[in-house]
Amino acid sequence: PQIRKMLAFGVCTSTVQLPGKVAIVTGANTGIGKETAKELARRGARVYLACRDVQKGELVAREIQAVTGNQQVLVRKLDLADTKCIRAFTKDFLAEEKHLHILINNAGVMMCPYSKTADGFEMHMGVNHLGHFLLTHLLLEKLKESAPSRVINVSSFGHHLGRIHFHNLQGEKFYHSGLAYCHSKLANILFTRELARRLQGSGITTYSVHPGSVISELTRHSSFMRFMSWLFYYFLKTPQQGAQTSLYCALTEGLEVLSGNHFSDCRVTWVSAQARNETVARRLWDVSCDLLGLPVD
Numbered sequence: 001p002q003i004r005k006m007l008a009f010g011v012c013t014s015t016v017q018l019p020g021k022v023a024i025v026t027g028a029n030t031g032i033g034k035e036t037a038k039e040l041a042r043r044g045a046r047v048y049l050a051c052r053d054v055q056k057g058e059l060v061a062r063e064i065q066a067v068t069g070n071q072q073v074l075v076r077k078l079d080l081a082d083t084k085c086i087r088a089f090t091k092d093f094l095a096e097e098k099h100l101h102i103l104i105n106n107a108g109v110m111m112c113p114y115s116k117t118a119d120g121f122e123m124h125m126g127v128n129h130l131g132h133f134l135l136t137h138l139l140l141e142k143l144k145e146s147a148p149s150r151v152i153n154v155s156s157f158g159h160h161l162g163r164i165h166f167h168n169l170q171g172e173k174f175y176h177s178g179l180a181y182c183h184s185k186l187a188n189i190l191f192t193r194e195l196a197r198r199l200q201g202s203g204i205t206t207y208s209v210h211p212g213s214v215i216s217e218l219t220r221h222s223s224f225m226r227f228m229s230w231l232f233y234y235f236l237k238t239p240q241q242g243a244q245t246s247l248y249c250a251l252t253e254g255l256e257v258l259s260g261n262h263f264s265d266c267r268v269t270w271v272s273a274q275a276r277n278e279t280v281a282r283r284l285w286d287v288s289c290d291l292l293g294l295p296v297d
């Protein structure tokens with residue numbers, strides 16, 4: 001615990017409380033998402049745990065309610081690998097809630113064997129990028145009406161190895177599970193930067209995050225990564241430590257001027273040259289709209 005404490009730089013020290021605020025956290029039934037949701041609930045927000053497995057979500061909701069004393073922790077089904085489910089989730093949410101102040105696009109998959117979402121998208125690109133892209137789009141008006149509001153996209157330092165291959169976005173020509181993850185995490189950063197540019201003056205700000213190297217279920221598809229996590233166990237962050245940068249970006253006052261930036265250990269961090277390429281960001285935006293049947297503006 002001492003080693004871990006020394007290496008776990010970056011603690012969200014904001015004292016902001018969230019009574020009357022509404023937040024959504026995707027993939028909140030475990031890992032970093034669960035800890036992020038717990039802290040938002042502790043600060044008094046009404047928190048929606050957007051999970052693909054509602055049963056797992058309900059167990060976690062009860063745990064968070066018990067620990068925080070906040071009963072306003074709600075579970076809703078959201079499978080980011082199915083655009084119908086994303087649309088159903090947002091339809092119900094928009095009917096149910098007047099406001100949305102914090103959207104944390106946290107859910108993710110890593111190193112899956114080649115597979116496709118219900119809509120035929122490669123799984124990493126489909127869940128990590130396109131699923132969250134659609135979700136954010138459908139919630140944008142609500143976020144605008146609730147301004148000041150924030151969108152946090154959980155990316156990774158793995159984006160440094162990522163490239164956007166527009167001719168092979170669905171991995172059909174070549175596929176490597178590790179690189180597919182990195183490409184999708186690069187897409188998270190490009191999306192954040194383009195979203196920030198488009199939302200200037202709207203009252204919505206957005207940030208991408210690297211949570212650190214965290215012990216979680218993310219390694220479930222890779223025995224090598226599980227072995228590495230076991231080997232370096234004491235050097236990795238706990239999920240609670242991994243949640244700090246997402247919380248920092250969601251809560252810190254005065255962060256609006258840094259909209260579009262990438263954060264790690266609760267500080268702005270450099271991103272790769274690809275991630276700073278505005279042309280790629282704009283093209284990815286258009287291609288994503290096209291794939292999802294959204295109007296390209």
Ligand SMILES: NC(=O)C1=CN([C@@H]2O[C@H](COP(=O)(O)OP(=O)(O)OC[C@H]3O[C@@H](n4cnc5c(N)ncnc54)[C@H](OP(=O)(O)O)[C@@H]3O)[C@@H](O)[C@H]2O)C=CC1
Nearest residue numbers: 027031032052079080081106107108156213214216217218
């Ligand atoms: N752990 C780490 O070291 C790092 C993590 N990250 C990022 O942090 C984020 C959180 O990961 P972490 O907590 O570590 O991983 P976990 O595997 O512990 O949690 C991932 C969450 O995403 C959910 N999820 C997966 N697929 C879908 C889907 N199709 N629809 C809805 N939810 C889905 C999972 O649900 P279920 O339990 O049902 O599978 C789970 O709740 C990810 O975006 C990841 O890329 C970035 C850098 C490092």
Ligand SMILES: CC1=C(/C=C/C(C)=C/C=C/C(C)=C/C=O)C(C)(C)CCC1
Nearest residue numbers: 156157158213214218228229232235236
């Ligand atoms: C090898 C290695 C480490 C382990 C890293 C691991 C296990 C990273 C997992 C990263 C993930 C899951 C990223 C997701 O985006 C340390 C402890 C940093 C120390 C230096 C050498």
